[in-house]
Amino acid sequence: MELMAETCRCKPQRKNYAVHVSATMAERARYMEKLSTDKYIQLTKKRNAVEGIPSVLRRRFRIDDIPTFGYLRSRQFVLLKIGTYNFNKLLRHNRRIGGQSAQNLAIA
Numbered sequence: 001m002e003l004m005a006e007t008c009r010c011k012p013q014r015k016n017y018a019v020h021v022s023a024t025m026a027e028r029a030r031y032m033e034k035l036s037t038d039k040y041i042q043l044t045k046k047r048n049a050v051e052g053i054p055s056v057l058r059r060r061f062r063i064d065d066i067p068t069f070g071y072l073r074s075r076q077f078v079l080l081k082i083g084t085y086n087f088n089k090l091l092r093h094n095r096r097i098g099g100q101s102a103q104n105l106a107i108a
Contacts, residue, residue: 057081 010017034040057063061081066074 053085057085061085 010019
């Protein structure tokens, strides 16, 4: 019983130990149990994949601070930023796999 008393916050009483669990703690435990299921792990991975690209464009490429006016120039600016992101991903991919690609891309 001493091991359990060390791992959880319980208060020793005369014959037993008392453990107080708030409604928030119980709700969080249920939520964490639900999140650890395989279904939610897969959903989290999909969400991270979808939300990752806009986050990188905002933080690294500062897509929110467009220094131009007008729809067409702003559109060109955004498309160039997206192209830069894709080109960097291609370079990182080629660096990671080395020369083992079937395409064997050579950048002149």
